[in-house]
Amino acid sequence: MQRWEDLSDVEPGFGRSVVTIGNFDGVHRGHAAVLGRVVDLARGRGLGSVAVTFDPHPLQVLDPDRAPGLLTGLDHRLDLLERTGLDAVLVMRFTRELASWSPERFVEDVFVGALRAQVVVVGHDVRFGRANAGDLSTMQELGRRHGFEVVVLDDLGDGGGDGGEGGGAGEQRWSSTAVREALAAGDVDRAARMLGHPHRVSSTVVHGDHRGRELGYPTANLDTGESVGLVPADGVYAGWLTRPGGARLAAAVSIGTNPTFDGVRRQVEAYCLPGQPGAGPDDVLDLYGERVDLDFVAHLRPTLRFEGIGPLVEQMERDVARCRALLLG
Template sequence: MQVFTDLDQVPDGFGPSAVTIGNFDGVHRGHQAVLGRLVHLARADGLAAVAVTFDPHPAVVHRPESAPELLTGLADRLDLLAATGLDAVLVIPYSLAFAAQDPEAFVTRYLTAGLGARSVVVGHDVRFGRDNSGTLATMVELGGEHGFEVVAIDDVGECLAESAGARQRWSSSAARALLAEGDVAQAADVLGRAHRVRGTVVHGDARGRELGFPTANLGGIAGMVPADGVYAGWLRRPALAESDPGHPDVRLPAAISIGTNPTFDGVERRVEAYVLDRTDLDLYDEEVVLELVEHLRATLRFDGIEPLVRQMHDDVARARAILG
């Protein structure tokens, strides 16, 4: 998949293309259905399948004080978009100046002149251009003027968010609500995959190593961190996967702890992963991805080292059973 972060990077004569537009935070199952429809239409008509997305998220620019925590950082969003079969993604740097464009200026600059759009796939609730003044009707009208057809699609699917007690759409907000409660298994039903966080392994207190459970502590985290607790999951190593895809250490089973280490009066919230049965790994300064599969227990304060270590052994055994 080609990634363009500026219109100047799009080759001359690119296209013709089928294009869709969205933030695609989390690239959840609803997004995947839309993108799958786009790819199918593009292949049938001999077009390039292209998604237009934004970085940063528009909410961060317009209302930073109340912007939602993003499910995925840009690197993971692009990985997940690539997995849908897209040919290209245009990442538009979002700013107030960009948002001030009228709907026709956006369409002509980015969709038709920039990407050679012949088909535009959008939801019935699409909004674009200054003050979100562009609607589906606007897009259809502009399509007639500028030579592209508009394919409007309905919302796709729903999930049961048990905490809310009601059925909801597959949506980024539904996934956020579930992750905020630590329900990574139900969030995976919305996302169509295990939720992931990405970061670089940094030096911690080395307390885990002293207890016989050396952990990889993450810094510079991208992706929403779920509720405090202990989780079963996987530690994935993107750089190793790229250099040696068949290496057995590309994806490793792990017990993952999120919280402040209350047994040791910790105050800093941390994300750390113990790779099951491995004490030989040197992951410092390596970027890793944690995939959270199931919540094991809440974060607890223990009365001493011995009960903590007993619980850690139990956590590891449960994680091993869950991950197979």
């Protein structure tokens, strides 16, 4: 998949294309269904398939107080977009200057001029251009003017796409907002079902209180100040820690303030289960300074205050045993 970071990066010879547009935060199953339709249309017509997305999220520029916590960073988003089979992704740097473009200029410069769009795939609620002045009727009129077809789908973006094949009543809708709500409740399993993949948090391993090592459970402490990906609710989870070289380790993950020790700072700590390939000699891991990925698989329990170290360690033993059973069999 080609990755373009500016209109000028699009090669003149790329050819005609089928294009869609969106933030695609999380690249959930609704997004994947729409992007799959783009790919199918493009292949059926001998065209290129392209998604246009933005970085940073528009609300981070226009109204930071209303900007949502993002599910994915740009690199992970691009990796997930690549899995859909797209030929290319154009990442447009979102600025106030870009936000000032009229709907006509956006379509003419991006879809028509750079991408030579023959088909544009959008949702019924598509909005684009200055002050979101462009809507579906605007896109259709511009399509007639410039000679591209507009294909309208029901399941594009937040709030689009039903959670089951039939879309029956009561089924969970695929949306970035619903995923965020699931993570806020600690329901990483439901989040993964909507995403189609485990939710991921990435950050650099830093020094913590070193209390885990003293208890016999040394943990990798993530720098929450620069983490990428929405951190789930406080609790204990089973998940996978992936190191920069690709080694993937089953881990018990604790999120919270360590109330047993009257902590006040929220921390994300991962204890890599011993005895795994890639865990290092004698299971001694030195992860400091490494940027790691944490994929969340299951919520084990809420964060609790224990009456002393003894009950805490006993519970940690049970947590690790559950993680081993869930992740390693």
